[in-house]
Amino acid sequence: MVQTATRQSIGAEFTEHFAVSKERYGRAQTLIPGGVTHDSRHFRPFPVTVDRAEGAHKWSVDGHELIDYAIGHGSLILGHNNPLVSTAIREQLAQGTHFGAGHDGEVRWADRVRKLIPSAEQVKFTGSGTEATMLAVRLARAATGRKQIVKFAGHFHGWNDYLLKGERSLTDDHVAGIPEQVLDTVDVLPADVTALRERLAKGDVAAVIMEPSGGSWSMVPLPDDEFLRQVREATAANGTLLIFDEVISGFRWSPGGAQAKFGVTPDLTTLAKIVAGGLPGGAVAGRLEVMQFLAFKDDPDWNTNRRVRHPGTYNANPMSAAAGVACLDLVSDPDVQSYCDDLAAKIRVGMNQTLRHHGAPGFAWGESSTFHLALGVETTSTEDDIRRPQGIDLSGAKSAGKSSLAITLGQGMLIEGVDLFGGGGLTSVAHSDEDVERTIAAFDRTLRRMADDGLFG
Numbered sequence: 001m002v003q004t005a006t007r008q009s010i011g012a013e014f015t016e017h018f019a020v021s022k023e024r025y026g027r028a029q030t031l032i033p034g035g036v037t038h039d040s041r042h043f044r045p046f047p048v049t050v051d052r053a054e055g056a057h058k059w060s061v062d063g064h065e066l067i068d069y070a071i072g073h074g075s076l077i078l079g080h081n082n083p084l085v086s087t088a089i090r091e092q093l094a095q096g097t098h099f100g101a102g103h104d105g106e107v108r109w110a111d112r113v114r115k116l117i118p119s120a121e122q123v124k125f126t127g128s129g130t131e132a133t134m135l136a137v138r139l140a141r142a143a144t145g146r147k148q149i150v151k152f153a154g155h156f157h158g159w160n161d162y163l164l165k166g167e168r169s170l171t172d173d174h175v176a177g178i179p180e181q182v183l184d185t186v187d188v189l190p191a192d193v194t195a196l197r198e199r200l201a202k203g204d205v206a207a208v209i210m211e212p213s214g215g216s217w218s219m220v221p222l223p224d225d226e227f228l229r230q231v232r233e234a235t236a237a238n239g240t241l242l243i244f245d246e247v248i249s250g251f252r253w254s255p256g257g258a259q260a261k262f263g264v265t266p267d268l269t270t271l272a273k274i275v276a277g278g279l280p281g282g283a284v285a286g287r288l289e290v291m292q293f294l295a296f297k298d299d300p301d302w303n304t305n306r307r308v309r310h311p312g313t314y315n316a317n318p319m320s321a322a323a324g325v326a327c328l329d330l331v332s333d334p335d336v337q338s339y340c341d342d343l344a345a346k347i348r349v350g351m352n353q354t355l356r357h358h359g360a361p362g363f364a365w366g367e368s369s370t371f372h373l374a375l376g377v378e379t380t381s382t383e384d385d386i387r388r389p390q391g392i393d394l395s396g397a398k399s400a401g402k403s404s405l406a407i408t409l410g411q412g413m414l415i416e417g418v419d420l421f422g423g424g425g426l427t428s429v430a431h432s433d434e435d436v437e438r439t440i441a442a443f444d445r446t447l448r449r450m451a452d453d454g455l456f457g
């Protein structure tokens with residue numbers, strides 16, 4: 001249909017609707033490079049600035065209420081300002097925010113992690129997920145005496161120098177600012193068990209690190225249900241440690257993460273986000289024998305030369321520990337995960353039915369309490385709830401949320417009061433059926449508008 005002269009484009013309406021955010025972004029850009037403090041918050045023509053959140057909703061500085069599917073980059077499975085987590089934070093604030101010393105909170109926190117995560121015999125806290133994966137790799141190298149690390153294309157492990165390579169694709173092997181010598185210590189493989197077995201047989205791989213959910217919280221699904229078990233067998237057979245990066249899937253795929261859900265136990269697990277109840281924090285948990293490489297002994301040579309060094313001003317920060325303990329107590333109830341899973345499945349199904357209704361190319365997919373969306377791409381998958389889409393490759397899946405159609409959809413959804421995350425999103429216990437219905441209605445109106453504007457060809 002030809003656009004009428006009176007009807008605004010989605011882009012023009014977005015700019016008008018979020019005029020205050022636009023102004024704030026202008027100021028942010030003068031002080032903060034690119035105007036955003038996390039790459040994923042970059043948005044065209046500008047990101048929305050938020051000043052308040054409650055439950056599953058947040059409010060932009062323009063005064064618009066948004067249903068939030070970023071939900072603290074996945075860390076807020078209990079929603080914004082969960083009363084028990086907020087009380088724990090307030091109580092800790094009154095006691096002090098940093099003791100420069102050990103505290104009971106960190107021991108309580110480690111105990112909660114150990115109870116929930118099958119691989120966790122011991123736990124060491126870090127300041128973030130990026131620090132956790134960096135520490136896990138260092139531990140694996142120290143414990144095995146080997147240098148090389150294997151990761152899978154499309155899996156994201158934070159932004160440390162070792163693990164950013166291969167995040168976008170198999171050939172994503174140049175990362176500005178990271179020396180080739182560092183990049184060369186990591187081999188990126190396709191998620192293919194034959195390729196993995198061949199690589200591990202050389203006997204020089206310290207660890208395989210992977211997201212057991214599939215890359216980027218199921219955006220890049222694992223090839224099949226046997227894969228995790230096969231990777232476990234192949235690593236064990238070659239003296240290679242297996243690291244599950246459960247920064248997102250931990251406490252989300254099940255109370256014990258993806259490893260408990262799929263019954264495959266790694267040597268080391270990295271955690272962040274939910275583990276700290278939405279405050280900054282992360283952890284490496286794992287087998288005692290490996291974790292002991294972090295421990296001091298009555299042996300100066302060990303302490304100086306063999307022990308893995310791990311300082312960090314904010315490791316096990318008391319505020320994060322308090323939030324983490326309160327949060328982990330709540331997420332130990334599997335009803336939390338099944339509720340969030342059901343809502344995300346309703347969103348995936350609702351979006352796929354709506355796309356079909358409009359004859360618009362595209363599909364939603366995902367697992368657990370997540371959904372991803374690719375517009376302008378046909379899939380041969382015919383189900384309503386798609387777990388492993390056909391017709392889209394690894395880099396297609398990873399870039400789907402950044403396409404110009406995805407940006408227009410994102411703008412349209414924001415106008416309608418829905419904030420997607422990376423073109424998809426994650427659910428929390430604070431989201432309601434009504435939020436989901438509103439989301440699908442917003443999606444329907446936005447798709448209709450995009451179709452009317454001739455955006456689907």
Ligand SMILES: Cc1ncc(COP(=O)(O)O)c(C=O)c1O
Pocket residue numbers: 073128129130131133156157158159211245246247248272273282
């Ligand atoms: C699977 C995974 N690993 C590691 C990280 C890095 O965590 P952080 O952002 O806390 O450094 C992320 C962040 O999104 C992640 O999704």
